Amino acid sequence: MTYPPSNVRVVDDEIASRPRPEHLVRLSAPLTRELTGEVDGTVEFAEVGVEELLLAALGRAIARTIGVGVVTVSGLTTVAPIRLHCATEHDLDADGLLAEVRHALTIPPQAGMPPAEVVFSFLGMPPDPTLGPVQVTDGPALGVLAYRRDDEMQMDWWYDMRRLDLCTVEELAAQFRLGLIGLTSEAGAIEGAA
Numbered sequence: 001m002t003y004p005p006s007n008v009r010v011v012d013d014e015i016a017s018r019p020r021p022e023h024l025v026r027l028s029a030p031l032t033r034e035l036t037g038e039v040d041g042t043v044e045f046a047e048v049g050v051e052e053l054l055l056a057a058l059g060r061a062i063a064r065t066i067g068v069g070v071v072t073v074s075g076l077t078t079v080a081p082i083r084l085h086c087a088t089e090h091d092l093d094a095d096g097l098l099a100e101v102r103h104a105l106t107i108p109p110q111a112g113m114p115p116a117e118v119v120f121s122f123l124g125m126p127p128d129p130t131l132g133p134v135q136v137t138d139g140p141a142l143g144v145l146a147y148r149r150d151d152e153m154q155m156d157w158w159y160d161m162r163r164l165d166l167c168t169v170e171e172l173a174a175q176f177r178l179g180l181i182g183l184t185s186e187a188g189a190i191e192g193a194a
Contacts (some may be wrong), residue, residue, distance in 0.1 A: 008062060008069035008086055010117040011141045011163045019160040024133045027157040027166070029173040031180070036153045038184040046187040048098055051122045052105065053183060054146055055084060056097045058120060060179025062086040065171045074116035075143075080109035081116055094186030119143040126154070136160055142169070 031039070043050050055073070062071060063086040074081040082104040087097060119140050121131075126149050136143040141163035145156040155176070159169050 008067050008071050008117070010062065010066060010071060012165045012168055013163050015160075015162050018139075019137060019162065021133065023160050023162050024136060025159055025161045025166070026133075027159070027169050027173060029155045029157060029177070030149075031153040031155060031177065033151050035177065035180065035184075036148075036151065039153060039180065042184040042187050046098075048102070048187065052098055052101045053180070053187075054122055055101045055105075055120060056094075056183055057176050057180040058118070058144060059084050059086045059097060059101070060088065060183070061172045061175035062118075063088045063091070064175040064179070065168065071117040072114050073118045073120050074140075075119045075121040081113045082107075084118070089182060089186075094183045098183070098187060116140050117142075121145050123147040133158055142172075 039050065039053060042048065042053060058073075062084075063069075067086070068088065068091060069086055070083050071086060072081050073084045084104060085092070085097065085100040087100075092100070117140055119136060119142070121127075121144075123145070124147070126147055127145060131145065133143075136158050141160045143158040145158065147154050147156075155173065157169050157173055
């Protein structure tokens with residue numbers, strides 16, 4: 001399968017200049033211990049990677065908040081930029097979306113990949129404090145940094161406040177949690193029925 005170029009822009013306002021440090025803001029939206037446990041259970045039961053599950057939830061969040069389509073995502077853990085399918089549950093069920101993410105993570109890098117719309121990284125441990133803002137200084141308006149601290153999955157949503165409004169990022173974070181709940185429920189139910 002070949003992904004089309006990004007057709008969803010993850011911005012509220014188009015501004016061409018690079019952000020300065022004072023433009024970068026962090027919204028911390030940790031997952032509850034219960035939801036972190038659901039993620040861990042789904043990873044084990046449905047045999048998907050944590051990163052696959054989190055990227056699928058990001059695709060759900062973007063579809064519900066900004067629009068359905070495809071965005072280019074880069075980051076520390078994706079190695080090469082990928083095309084992330086952004087779809088609601090009406091467009092693509094949990095297994096279909098997880099299969100799309102898995103495929104995107106395994107295909108060889110494509111030449112002429114457009115600049116990333118979003119930077120996403122999943123780390124098993126707390127990151128260097130400078131990592132979050134560094135993710136968005138080179139272009140994208142949004143960087144999502146996921147990592148584990150104690151018994152919870154931490155989600156830091158770094159954004160350029162000139163290009164994204166706080167309410168948009170708050171909605172993305174809320175829809176991410178809802179999308180993750182749906183994915184863990186659906187993937188578990190589908191796997192259990194097989």
